[in-house]
Amino acid sequence: MLTSKFVHPFLIIVLFLATRGFAQESPFFVTYNHHMEEPGNLDIEVSTTNDIPKSGQRFYIAPYTEFEYGVTAQWTTEFYLEGQSTWADSTVFTGWRVENRYKPLKREHWINPVLYLEYENLNEASRIQKEEEGEAPDVSSPNALLTSEAVHELETKLILSSDYHDWNIAENFLMTKNFAEREGYEFGYSFGVARPLGTLASGADCRFCRENFIAGVEIYGGLGSTLGFGLHDTARYIAPVLSWAVSENSTLRFSPGFGLSQQSSPVLLRFGYTYEVQNFGSKISKLFGRKQ
Amino acid sequence: MKRVKWGWIWRRVGWTMLALCLLAAVCLAQNPTYQQDATWHAPADAASRPNPLSTKPQTAAGGRKLFIRNCVECHGKDGTGIETKHSADLQLPVVQQQSDGVFFWKITNGNTGRGMPSFSKMPELQRWQIVLYIRTLKQP
Numbered sequence: 255m256l257t258s259k260f261v262h263p264f265l266i267i268v269l270f271l272a273t274r275g276f277a278q279e280s281p282f283f284v285t286y287n288h289h290m291e292e293p294g295n296l297d298i299e300v301s302t303t304n305d306i307p308k309s310g311q312r313f314y315i316a317p318y319t320e321f322e323y324g325v326t327a328q329w330t331t332e333f334y335l336e337g338q339s340t341w342a343d344s345t346v347f348t349g350w351r352v353e354n355r356y357k358p359l360k361r362e363h364w365i366n367p368v369l370y371l372e373y374e375n376l377n378e379a380s381r382i383q384k385e386e387e388g389e390a391p392d393v394s395s396p397n398a399l400l401t402s403e404a405v406h407e408l409e410t411k412l413i414l415s416s417d418y419h420d421w422n423i424a425e426n427f428l429m430t431k432n433f434a435e436r437e438g439y440e441f442g443y444s445f446g447v448a449r450p451l452g453t454l455a456s457g458a459d460c461r462f463c464r465e466n467f468i469a470g471v472e473i474y475g476g477l478g479s480t481l482g483f484g485l486h487d488t489a490r491y492i493a494p495v496l497s498w499a500v501s502e503n504s505t506l507r508f509s510p511g512f513g514l515s516q517q518s519s520p521v522l523l524r525f526g527y528t529y530e531v532q533n534f535g536s537k538i539s540k541l542f543g544r545k546q
Numbered sequence: 547m548k549r550v551k552w553g554w555i556w557r558r559v560g561w562t563m564l565a566l567c568l569l570a571a572v573c574l575a576q577n578p579t580y581q582q583d584a585t586w587h588a589p590a591d592a593a594s595r596p597n598p599l600s601t602k603p604q605t606a607a608g609g610r611k612l613f614i615r616n617c618v619e620c621h622g623k624d625g626t627g628i629e630t631k632h633s634a635d636l637q638l639p640v641v642q643q644q645s646d647g648v649f650f651w652k653i654t655n656g657n658t659g660r661g662m663p664s665f666s667k668m669p670e671l672q673r674w675q676i677v678l679y680i681r682t683l684k685q686p
Contacts, residue, residue, distance in 0.1 A: 290663070454605065455605075
């Protein structure tokens with residue numbers, strides 16, 4: 255009831271505000287690069303992380319919704335809501351996150367740093383695996399037990415990213431601290447490389463042109479914690495990524511991630527759909543009477 | 547001794563952080579005043595770069611498509627700029643006098659302090675296509 259009250263007016267507003275734009279999003283699911291959201295634009299993204307489990311473990315899907323807003327050309331803020339559904343167990347809400355990315359340098363450089371700060375108010379049932387840190391997540395315990403364990407985590411990342419000709423190369427180094435548990439400081443990494451399949455735009459509007467596709471690969475995993483640093487007991491994945499700008503405002507993304515360690519799931523399938531609302535900020539101001 | 551409720555405290559910290567972000571987003575996303583930025587200059591080596599597509603004028607059609615998708619929102623369909631956006635009129639002689647290399651550099655780097663985003667995520671050739679199209683906007 256509450257959902258329909260909120261969601262229907264919200265969808266109407268989004269459709270009303272939608273205008274021409276071009277959503278050529280980064281194809282990565284885990285790795286961030288230095289390309290920030292354009293100021294005033296809002297990206298609404300719906301994604302899922304689906305696990306193909308090992309024998310004895312249960313299949314799950316972990317959907318999440320992300321609202322990404324370009325506050326300025328150097329600052330992007332995001333808000334996430336996430337949940338999880340495990341086969342023959344239950345469907346649970348696993349919490350929310352708010353993150354901020356700030357690009358300190360105004361111009362493009364050989365290496366472009368971005369500072370990242372995120373607060374996570376989750377529980378241990380979280381499965382979206384937007385990042386891998388510390389040891390591998392617990393995918394064996396029942397949701398009833400996991401949801402009772404709170405996670406209040408502060409996460410920082412150093413994002414380094416370069417554009418070399420038409421290649422984007424990004425490296426992320428992360429550190430998290432869960433204030434609800436004595437786990438020490440946890441570490442992780444991700445690296446990604448991607449390139450558009452077509453670099454010259456055709457004159458005609460087309461859906462399946464090569465220029466609408468970006469392909470790449472990302473590698474991510476945990477690095478343990480201050481209680482035990484290293485690759486031991488960590489999950490690690492290699493994941494090809496593909497994004498398709500399916501229309502002027504929307505992008506589809508897909509990535510099959512293959513586990514590289516005993517603690518990893520054999521396959522993580524990720525799907526994402528992003529809808530971009532251009533000039534969301536000024537349109538909202540207009541709704542509230544600000545003169546344009 | 548009374549036990550400190552860390553969960554409660556961190557929940558409050560999180561909500562406060564979220565509220566501050568939303569407030570800052572509303573305040574900072576507005577650009578009420580604009581003055582031309584005299585410091586927005588391309589370095590000499592960037593300014594002297596020739597357009598690799600200058601011998602392929604037919605690729606300007608793709609540039610037009612990219613311009614409509616990425617630039618019209620602030621510069622208008624005909625490139626004359628939008629007053630309330632404080633964006634440049636690309637037809638003005640003072641703008642058109644700039645070299646292709648300067649346009650390319652400005653599209654690539656943006657002017658983040660003044661609301662012009664960087665379009666470095668676009669492939670290089672597509673940025674040159676936009677430059678080619680901007681040349682067609684010259685006042686008759």
